[in-house]
Each structure stands twice: as structure tokens, then as C-alpha cells.
Amino acid sequence: MYQYDAHDQALVDQRVSEFRDQVSRRLSGALTEDQFKPLRLMNGLYLQLHAYMLRVAIPYGTLSSHQMRVLAHIARRYDRGYGHFTTRQNIQYNWIKLADAPDILADLAAEQMHAIQTSGNCIRNVTSDPWAGVAADEIEDPRIAAEILRQWSTFHPEFSFLPRKFKIAITGAPTDRAAVKVHDIGLRMHRDERGAVGYEVIVGGGLGRTPIIGKTLRPFLPKEHLLSYLEAIMRVYNTHGRRDNMYKARIKILVEALGIDEFRRQVEAEWEPLRDGALRLPPETYAAITERFAPPLYEQRTGSVATLVRDPETDPALARWVQANVAPHKVPGYGIVNISLKGTGQIPGDATASQMELVAKMADLYSLGEIRVTHEQNLVLPHVRLSDLPALWRTLDAGDLATPNVGLISDIIACPGLDYCSLANARSIPLAQALSERFSDMTRAQAIGPLHINISGCINACAHHHVGHIGVLGVDRKGEELYQITLGGRSDEAAALGRIVGPAVPAHQAIEMIAGFVDTYLAIRHPGELFIDTVERLGTAPFKETLHAAA
Amino acid sequence: MARKLRADAPRIITANRLIDGVVVYRAADGSWTTRLNKARVVTNAPDLDAMMPGCMADVEACQVVSLDVVEVLHDPKAGPRPLGQRETIRAAGPTIVLPVDRPIPAARPSA
Numbered sequence: 001m002y003q004y005d006a007h008d009q010a011l012v013d014q015r016v017s018e019f020r021d022q023v024s025r026r027l028s029g030a031l032t033e034d035q036f037k038p039l040r041l042m043n044g045l046y047l048q049l050h051a052y053m054l055r056v057a058i059p060y061g062t063l064s065s066h067q068m069r070v071l072a073h074i075a076r077r078y079d080r081g082y083g084h085f086t087t088r089q090n091i092q093y094n095w096i097k098l099a100d101a102p103d104i105l106a107d108l109a110a111e112q113m114h115a116i117q118t119s120g121n122c123i124r125n126v127t128s129d130p131w132a133g134v135a136a137d138e139i140e141d142p143r144i145a146a147e148i149l150r151q152w153s154t155f156h157p158e159f160s161f162l163p164r165k166f167k168i169a170i171t172g173a174p175t176d177r178a179a180v181k182v183h184d185i186g187l188r189m190h191r192d193e194r195g196a197v198g199y200e201v202i203v204g205g206g207l208g209r210t211p212i213i214g215k216t217l218r219p220f221l222p223k224e225h226l227l228s229y230l231e232a233i234m235r236v237y238n239t240h241g242r243r244d245n246m247y248k249a250r251i252k253i254l255v256e257a258l259g260i261d262e263f264r265r266q267v268e269a270e271w272e273p274l275r276d277g278a279l280r281l282p283p284e285t286y287a288a289i290t291e292r293f294a295p296p297l298y299e300q301r302t303g304s305v306a307t308l309v310r311d312p313e314t315d316p317a318l319a320r321w322v323q324a325n326v327a328p329h330k331v332p333g334y335g336i337v338n339i340s341l342k343g344t345g346q347i348p349g350d351a352t353a354s355q356m357e358l359v360a361k362m363a364d365l366y367s368l369g370e371i372r373v374t375h376e377q378n379l380v381l382p383h384v385r386l387s388d389l390p391a392l393w394r395t396l397d398a399g400d401l402a403t404p405n406v407g408l409i410s411d412i413i414a415c416p417g418l419d420y421c422s423l424a425n426a427r428s429i430p431l432a433q434a435l436s437e438r439f440s441d442m443t444r445a446q447a448i449g450p451l452h453i454n455i456s457g458c459i460n461a462c463a464h465h466h467v468g469h470i471g472v473l474g475v476d477r478k479g480e481e482l483y484q485i486t487l488g489g490r491s492d493e494a495a496a497l498g499r500i501v502g503p504a505v506p507a508h509q510a511i512e513m514i515a516g517f518v519d520t521y522l523a524i525r526h527p528g529e530l531f532i533d534t535v536e537r538l539g540t541a542p543f544k545e546t547l548h549a550a551a
Numbered sequence: 552m553a554r555k556l557r558a559d560a561p562r563i564i565t566a567n568r569l570i571d572g573v574v575v576y577r578a579a580d581g582s583w584t585t586r587l588n589k590a591r592v593v594t595n596a597p598d599l600d601a602m603m604p605g606c607m608a609d610v611e612a613c614q615v616v617s618l619d620v621v622e623v624l625h626d627p628k629a630g631p632r633p634l635g636q637r638e639t640i641r642a643a644g645p646t647i648v649l650p651v652d653r654p655i656p657a658a659r660p661s662a
């Protein structure tokens with residue numbers, strides 16, 4: 001795993017002592033709220049409905065078991081015994097006291113963690129494939145580039161006050177598990193005709209008020225130009241992005257306004273003098289970072305996830321869990337274990353301190369001490385020997401962490417919504433819980449197959465509802481919580497925005513509508529056809545008919 | 552945030568405590584209470600204006616942040632009640648059962 005060097009550690013320690021001083025000056029009255037707010041936001045601290053919320057960065061979603069134990073300790077000591085894993089591969093604590101925040105940051109820094117750049121108009125935590133480094137279909141570990149980007153963007157003086165926040169995602173595999181087309185910049189690794197590895201650079205994607213699928217800026221960028229090219233994009237954005245209107249300040253609006261061709265022309269012009277300068281990445285730089293992500297020493301083993309599932313000796317409940325939650329590993333005899341934080345009726349993404357500690361212990365026993373956080377709000381143990389799966393599964397089950405539903409209809413992505421969030425229009429969690437109860441039959445869920453429901457409590461789209469196969473947006477109409485449903489969104493390599501079906505409805509009706517859509521799909525799908533493919537093949541019309549039948 | 556209020560609508564003043572973010576309401580005695588039904592309700596602009604300097608002083612003294620005036624349902628006997636989902640949740644907390652950090656039992660032995 002990546003370890004801080006002395007420079008990283010000094011920066012983080014310095015930031016903690018700075019913030020300690022700022023908090024004490026705020027509490028003593030030396031700083032007003034207007035002066036203090038940007039400072040606390042720079043340290044990931046928001047004021048929500050009932051308390052402060054602290055967002056802790058988990059760079060590219062990779063954690064050690066030690067770090068997970070620190071997250072558990074913070075939940076128990078400073079919060080109410082739990083935390084919430086987010087769609088940005090971060091963790092949020094909901095019940096933080098301002099006065100405790102400096103101590104929390106100090107505890108985090110001691111285990112090489114922080115909350116820097118989790119908020120504010122800067123380049124945020126770079127997100128990546130949660131299976132990075134282990135996925136069977138991967139070209140190269142995308143965290144190497146993510147780490148290079150982290151070092152470049154952290155405290156970048158020119159890009160600390162951008163027109164608006166800026167999110168970068170990177171995938172190293174053809175199957176996009178990092179949603180790169182809905183980020184300000186998305187990087188898709190692939191090979192050119194000579195076999196060299198580089199990136200397709202996608203720009204101007206994003207959700208929120210104006211959802212847009214990103215456009216290809218450059219089909220192939222050689223690896224060595226990663227920083228210089230991104231620096232050029234950032235400069236064009238920083239100069240021309242709108243600062244007068246926060247709703248028009250994201251790069252996607254600039255790209256739309258200029259048109260992708262003109263935007264490209266400006267980036268290329270900016271890039272020309274930069275491309276062979278100090279930002280050029282020689283192979284040695286890549287090699288040095290690659291070393292820090294060196295794969296662990298795997299044992300010589302055999303076997304695959306598929307054979308384990310088919311083996312008649314395998315306990316059927318274990319087989320079901322393996323089938324849904326364990327993905328093929330690049331090394332024979334190993335599997336990637338996805339831990340669902342979506343137990344029936346549970347709050348999506350929430351984990352108690354004891355659950356975090358259990359996952360840390362399982363990581364030490366079975367996954368070489370490593371854990372990942374996914375943007376679906378689940379956890380991953382990336383290096384598990386297939387022979388360890390039965391024991392791991394039993395232990396996870398005792399901690400309510402073995403729900404066999406990863407990628408299925410009850411693996412619902414939901415933001416905190418109006419139960420916590422001061423920007424919300426409607427609640428997300430109760431609707432997610434009700435849907436999870438409604439679809440709690442795992443046999444049926446597996447028969448339905450992969451289906452993503454995403455629920456956001458407002459237009460900010462933290463739960464990425466526009467790209468949910470079924471998307472749900474909470475709205476407030478004259479004090480009534482209503483839910484607007486979309487169909488056909490997806491965030492993978494074929495990213496698309498969902499289309500609205502029907503008027504916004506109260507929660508109980510939204511549940512019936514969704515159940516109706518599922519029934520319609522089961523009735524009209526071709527054998528083996530996924531929900532999203534049926535919607536793509538037939539459009540929303542057959543689903544709208546269900547609505548009329550129900551009305 | 553602040554909606555257009557009818558001039559005679561029953562209103563209260565609310566904020567978050569600076570140190571921990573807890574929701575508080577301005578009481579009749581000029582203190583801050585965590586209980587909405589203890590909040591002072593005003594039904595005219597002069598009364599509201601008269602409350603403001605004290606509240607602003609507490610903002611300046613770093614007692615509270617996010618000062619806001621919100622409309623309430625006023626029941627003279629039971630005291631004010633929240634109007635709308637957001638204020639209901641601010642007053643009573645999340646509507647969901649919060650996770651409880653229980654120790655996890657050892658795994659059941661293998662069959």
C-alpha cells in the first residue's frame with residue numbers, strides 16, 4: 001500500500017495544527033463565521049441540520065486495516081458509533097462537535113489520513129476503480145496515476161480557488177467501475193495500436209442541476225503527458241470558467257458554451273509550451289510510484305470463483321453469496337470480496353464501529369490487511385484466497401455483513417437526504433430502507449439480476465440518481481416530499497442519463513411504481529437480458545404503460 | 552432558507568449552537584433552548600425586530616450560527632410545533648432508527 005513519505009506527513013501535521021489554531025480562534029471570537037467557514041470547509045467540516053459533519057478522504061478508496069480501525073475509533077469516541085461511506089469513496093461522520101474536530105484530524109493524521117480537499121472549490125479526492133490492482137480485466141493499476149494526480153493537485157497553488165469544485169476519476173479497465181464519464185475529467189486507460197498504455201481523456205461530465213455525459217477531449221494521451229495535459233485543461237477552465245454564477249461554474253458548462261472543438265483548441269494551445277516541460281512524467285517517476293503499489297506476494301494457487309459456485313459440495317447459501325459478492329481476481333485461486341453495506345432495511349453505506357473493526361480484522365486475516373471503499377457505498381477485501389471464503393463468510397454473516405446482494409436491486413445507493421443534510425429537499429434513507437424491505441427476497445433479486453437504484457435527496461445528486469438504472473430524486477412541492485423517477489441511466493462505459501417517467505409522487509407510490517417497472521421488465525425481457533438493456537431496447541414506453549394501468 | 556413570511560404568521564428564531572451544531576431556539580427569557588416548544592413565538596414584525604439585537608449579539612459572541620426565522624404552527628396550549636418536514640427533522644432529529652454499535656458475536660461454527 002502507498003505510505004506517506006516525510007513530505008506528505010509534514011504537510012498533514014502542519015494542516016492539523018493550523019486548524020487547531022483556527023478552531024480556537026473561532027471559539028474565542030477572533031474569527032467570525034464568514035471568515036471561518038471557508039477554513040473549516042477546507043478541512044472537510046460542514047454544518048448540517050443537527051451537528052457538524054466531517055468528511056474524511058480515502059484516496060482512491062484504498063484503506064489499510066489500521067486506518068479502518070482509526071475510522072472505527074473516531075466513530076466511537078467522537079460520534080455516535082457509526083459512520084457513512086459515500087459515493088465519493090469517502091467516509092462521513094454525522095454527529096461531530098466543532099471543538100473535537102482538531103483532535104479527530106490529529107488522530108487521522110497519525111494513521112496517514114486527513115480531510116484535506118474533501119470540500120471547497122479545489123481538485124477533490126481522485127476516485128478510481130475499487131478493484132484497482134486486482135481486477136481480472138485490468139490493463140494497469142489506475143491508482144498509480146491517481147496517486148500522481150493526488151500529489152500534483154494537493155495544495156496546488158494555482159488550483160486552490162477554482163471557479164467550482166473539480167472531480168477526477170480514473171479507470172484502468174475496459175469495464176468502467178469508476179463512472180469516468182460523469183466527472184469533470186475522466187481518464188480511461190487503454191492501449192494504442194502499438195500496445196503503449198495511455199488515457200482517453202474525457203471532459204465536462206457531471207450530474208447535479210445540469211447533468212451531462214462527458215465528451216472525449218483526446219482519444220489517446222500517452223502516459224508521460226498526464227500532468228501537463230491536465231494542467232492545460234485546468235488553466236483553460238480556471239481562466240474561462242464562470243465565477244459569477246455558481247450554477248454555471250462547473251467545467252461542463254464551459255465545455256458546452258465553447259463547444260468541445262473550441263475547448264480542445266484552447267487546451268492544445270495551452271498545452272503546447274507545457275508538454276515537454278517540468279510536468280513531463282519520465283518512466284522513472286511512474287516506476288517509483290508503481291513500486292509503492294507493488295502487488296502483494298500471492299501464493300501459487302488454483303481455482304476460480306465460478307468453479308466454487310458450481311461445486312455441489314459448496315453450501316448453497318455460501319454459493320449464493322459468492323456468486324453475488326465475489327468477483328474474479330487477476331491471480332488464480334483468489335477472489336475479490338465485496339462486502340454489502342446494504343443489509344435488508346439498513347441505511348445504505350452506514351457501518352458501526354464494531355462492523356468496521358470486524359472488517360479490519362477480516363482484512364488482516366484474509367486480505368493482506370487491505371480494504372477498499374466503493375462508490376456504490378460498499379467495502380471490498382481485495383485479496384482473498386478462495387479457500388478462505390467459507391470462514392470469512394461465516395464471520396461476516398455474524399456481523400450482518402454477508403448480504404448476498406452486490407449489484408442487485410437491494411444494493412441501493414442513497415445519500416443522507418433530509419434526515420441529515422441541510423441542502424436536502426426530501427428524505428432518501430427511509431425510501432431506500434422501504435425498497436430494500438420490498439426486495440428482500442434474495443432469490444428473486446438474483447432472478448431480477450443487476451439493477452441499480454440511486455436515490456438523491458436533492459438536485460445536487462450526491463447519489464448519482466441521473467445514472468441509476470432507476471433513478472429517484474427527492475423534491476419538495478409546497479412542503480410535501482415527492483419523488484421523481486427516471487429510467488435508463490447508467491454510469492459504466494456506456495454512460496447515459498435516465499429519462500423521467502411520470503410525475504413526482506409520494507414515497508409509497510414511488511415504491512409501487514418501481515415494483516411495477518420490475519414486473520414489466522420481467523414480463524418483457526429477452527432471456528438473459530439485463531434491466532438496463534431492456535430499457536435501452538424498448539425505451540420507457542412499456543414502463544409508462546404500467547403507470548397508466550396502475551393509475 | 553427564509554421563505555417569504557406572512558406578516559402575522561407565528562414565527563420563532565432558530566440557530567445552531569456554534570460549538571457542536573445542535574439546533575437551538577430563542578426562548579422568551581433570552582436564552583437558547585434545544586426544545587422547540589419552549590421557543591418564544593411572535594406574531595408581528597415589531598416583536599420580531601425587538602428580539603433580533605439579542606440574537607445577533609449571541610452570534611457575535613460565538614454562541615450560535617446560522618440564525619434563521621421560521622414559521623411554526625402555533626398551539627397556545629402546547630406551544631409551537633414545527634411546520635414542514637425540514638423543521639420537524641431539525642426539531643426531533645432524523646426520522647430513521649440510527650445504527651447502534653453493538654458488539655458482534657463470534658461466527659457460527661461451520662456446518
Ligand code: SF4
Nearest residue numbers: 415421424457458462
Ligand atoms: S443529494 Fe442533496 S440531499 Fe443528498 S446529500 Fe447531496 S446535497 Fe444532501
